[in-house]
Amino acid sequence: MSWTGRNKLSAYFEILIHIILWGLLLSAIYNGVESYWVDLYKSEFKGDWNAIQYMAWKKEHADPGSIIFPLTVIAFKALFFYINVYLIFPSFNRKKWISLILKVLLNLILCLIAEYAVFMAVESSGDLISFGLDNYFDSENLETLGIWFGYIFLLAILYALIRHYVLNRGKRLEKITAELALLKNQVNPHFLFNTLNNFYAMAVEKDATELADGIAQLTHLMRYTIYESNVAYIPLETEIAYVHDYIKLQSLRFTKEDKISIGFDDQHVNLNLPIAPMLLIGFVENAFKHGISLKADSFIHIRMHSIDNEIHFEIENSIHHGMGSADVKYAGFGLNHVRKLLNLQYPGKHKLEIREEKDIFKVVLTVITSTNEVYRN
Structure with missing residues (x-):
């Protein structure tokens, strides 16, 4: 029954x-x-x-x-x-x-x-x-x-x-x-991992180094998304590593001739602070989706630091009006899930600013966290 x-x-x-x-x-x-x-x-x-x-x-x-x-x-x-x-x-x-x-x-x-x-x-x-x-x-x-x-x-x-x-x-x-x-309607993640590993082995055999690197990065991202993000909080170090892997994967699209600048400054961060998984990646995805053009100078600058139990995250990217007014107008709608996550896990303990300055789209996030939140389910 x-x-x-x-x-x-x-x-x-x-x-x-x-x-x-x-x-x-x-x-x-x-x-x-x-x-x-x-x-x-x-x-x-x-x-x-x-x-x-x-x-x-x-x-x-x-x-x-x-x-x-x-x-x-x-x-x-x-x-x-x-x-x-x-x-x-x-x-x-x-x-x-x-x-x-x-x-x-x-x-x-x-x-x-x-x-x-x-x-x-x-x-x-x-x-x-x-x-x-x-x-x-x-x-x-x-x-x-x-x-x-x-x-x-x-x-x-x-x-x-x-x-x-x-x-x-x-x-x-x-x-x-x-x-x-x-879960019953989803593809078995083990099958996906095995398939990606097979593709990786094939790419290595054919000396397709870039393709092999891309498959390896994608495997890491999928493992994090499916397995490691099933807790309420994770160490900040894990989330930052995920962002770096995502940047490496996206960077495979570009060549040295492309006028694209991507930087991530995370040197002044307490890596042991807890953070909700998948919180930062939404901002990075939005920046790559709406801020990078192969036809014009583009940039994504990410800065991050911590003070005591506060995490400060700032990301800004170029805006290309040639992408179409609709793309610029709706650029922020991909951040709705991040807002919901902040309201659920950091009620009254976060400040989010999203603004457009000339040809720059900028996000500034401050989160007040606590060390006893790590690994809490």
């Missing part, structure tokens, strides 16, 4: 459990199992029915065969429970405890008033109305009400926590299922 099918079955089972539990509580009240508490309150409060009124009904004042009273009691307890679980708790923000408390109190007050309004409407000709709203909410009766709603509130918290865990577990399973499905 698929996860979706199991999820639907679990939902139906959950609804059934809720119906059974509320039904059992309703049956308990209806069949008078609280007579013990009635006698206890009678002896303790000496006939003060304000204290008894909420827990059970007196035979002389209400029809013992009537379902209205227990049904009303259960209905508004259930309403209080489900409003907390499905409306209030899901919108909870850890920084807004006061808002949560106010919402729960408002929910409690509205349920109490609505419950009493039903009592007033149904029992308007009986003794229940004689107690009045003031007596219904006096201190003794509020104590009983507090016990009832306190237990319901604790159950709501427990249920919400369990529900949150189950839902998150379901989402994780769905994500894993989707990833497995995606």
Whole structure:
């Protein structure tokens, strides 16, 4: 059975459990199992029915065969429970405890008033109305009400926590299922590596040195992309090595006669600092795609340094308007995935500036990192 099918079955089972539990509580009240508490309150409060009124009904004042009273009691307890679980708790923000408390109190007050309004409407000709709203909410009766709603509130918290865990577990399973499905539709990376190795051997045999170097660089890039980037953070040294390999691969397109200048200054960097994998390569890819032309002078200048736990990365490339206005206009759209990665892994801890200055496209990135982030999955 698929996860979706199991999820639907679990939902139906959950609804059934809720119906059974509320039904059992309703049956308990209806069949008078609280007579013990009635006698206890009678002896303790000496006939003060304000204290008894909420827990059970007196035979002389209400029809013992009537379902209205227990049904009303259960209905508004259930309403209080489900409003907390499905409306209030899901919108909870850890920084807004006061808002949560106010919402729960408002929910409690509205349920109490609505419950009493039903009592007033149904029992308007009986003794229940004689107690009045003031007596219904006096201190003794509020104590009983507090016990009832306190237990319901604790159950709501427990249920919400369990529900949150189950839902998150379901989402994780769905994500894993989707990833497995995606992997099944992908070409086996081992097959690709073996094929590239065969091409590399053939190129070496035919003395095609440049082709062999290109295949070797591509193999390194693929290995990094498929295997080494499957963690949240890697040493900065690994990411820089990947950028160097990418530059070497791209440089195979050019000859010594081409007026192209490519430089990468990374001499003043703490190579042990952690960084999100594939973070820098997006900027380099964008520079090669939109900044290099074999028909005009072109350049890509990359500078990188670190200060304490801050990584500073700067890249600028030439802009060739002859490439077409559309290419220049949409040059930055290839950086969207980098922006998303920064927002996910460095929220509030990065600064990204992308601007065009005359015929130069420039990106300046500052990332605040921490040494305890290395190799964290």
